[in-house]
Amino acid sequence: MxxxxxxxxxxxxxxxxxxxxxxxxxxxxxxxxxxxxxxxxxxxxxxxxxxxxxxxMSKGGRPSRMRAEQLEELRQALLAGPVACGYGTDLWTLKRVRLLIEKRFRLRYSEVHVWRLLGAMGFSSQKPEKRAIERDEQAVAHWKKRTWPRLKKKPRREGRVIVFIDESGLSERPTRVRTWASKGQTPVIQFHFNWKQWSMIAGVSFTNAYFRLHEGAIRSAQIVAFLKALVKQIGRRLLIIWDGLKAHRSRLVRDYVDSLAGRIELAFLPPYAPELNPVEYLWAWLKRHALANYCPDSIADLAITARGKLKSAQRRTSLIAAFWKQAELF
Incomplete structure (x- = not known):
């Protein structure tokens, strides 16, 4: 048989x-x-x-000593997070999971076995996203579900161009990312360790990107100058969407916008939700890809190279579309 x-x-x-x-x-x-x-x-x-x-032959290894209901209990504990399980930080390590299993189920596993167990349960080692404690998730969900669909109708109804705006900075200290090197020989990047930096302000529409670089910090005057340049270059009424930065709400900015008699309308993102702004992904591309591991000889060289990279981004409509897609606004 x-x-x-x-x-x-x-x-x-x-x-x-x-x-x-x-x-x-x-x-x-x-x-x-x-x-x-x-x-x-x-x-x-x-x-x-x-x-x-x-x-x-057998499938190898010892049969699992954890029953199905114990595995489910472990899964729920992992999903609840390390803090809920008594740890001070929100970080699961193999050691912590091993100790959790030992404490709850009186079973001792090696960390290698814990790694295999986590993989079999559908878990993987991942880099967590940073998110502010002050963030209001309901406000973010409402903006995405209600506010943004309403704002998107303005271009058709009022003939406006939607432009998201954000600011960032660059220093001579490079953004380090992984690179290939000979085994056992960690690559070294030598750079000027100082606090000199360039500030950047950029706007992203559905089809274009606009930017300016400034020495030092960007204040209300620089923001007004950027808005003036946008009005002149685009030549249409604008809907500016940005965060609640103090400079964005300053009297100087409000007075300038009011003087245009409706040519610019302002809308604000919910607090602590930078991922909704496509410009954030422009900055990420610039720092982690275009300028990754880049060590300029001087702060002037940094500005020249950054300006060149941003100009190349302006010509790549597929890249601009990717920023909108990453912000999940399409």
Missing amino acids: AVKMDEAAKRRVRAGRLLMKGKKPAEVARAVGAPRQTVYRWLGVLQEKGIDGLRE
């Missing part, structure tokens, strides 16, 4: 037959969805015991 194979056995047999056809372990691993090390182990069994050895 034929023995009914489980899914794991079927996968091992399939892998064995592919190996017998001359396929390489790496190819077989991709074909059957198994780790390459596991396929090498199966190859050893195949060479020693044949295809029947693969069919009969």
Whole structure:
């Protein structure tokens, strides 16, 4: 009587037959969805015991000592977060999860086994996003669901161009990102460690990007100058959307906008929600991609290079569209 194979056995047999056809372990691993090390182990069994050895071997490792209800309890604890489980910071590490399992279920696992367990449960190691405690999630949701759809109608109804505006800064200290290097030889970036910086102000419409660089901080006067340049360059009525920065609400800015008799209308993003502004993604592209690991010889060289990169962004409509997509405003 034929023995009914489980899914794991079927996968091992399939892998064995592919190996017998001359396929390489790496190819077989991709074909059957198994780790390459596991396929090498199966190859050893195949060479020693044949295809029947693969069919009969156990799936390897100790059977899980955690019951289904315990795994679900662990999942809920992980989703609740480390702080809810008594830790001082919101960071899950393998050590913390191991200690949590030991404390709750009286089971001792190695951190390697915890890593495998987390992977089997659908968890992965990820870099968390930063989010202000003061942020009002309901206000953010209301802006995305109610306010933004209403604002989008203004271009058709009033002939306005929507422009999101934001400010940022650049210094001679580089934005460091990963790069390839010889194993065991950590690359070194030498830079001028000082506090000199350029300030930037930029606007992003559906199809264009606009920017200016300034030495020192950007204040109300620089913001008004940028708005004047936008009015002149675009030549149409504008809907400016930006955050609640004090300078954006200053009397100088309000007086200038009032003097235009409706050519500029202002709207504000909810507090602590920079991800809603497409300009944030322009800054991210500039610092983490266009200027990544860049070490200028002087602050003047930094301004020249940054200006050149921003001009190249202006010519790339697909890049501008990507900023809007990342802000989830399309």
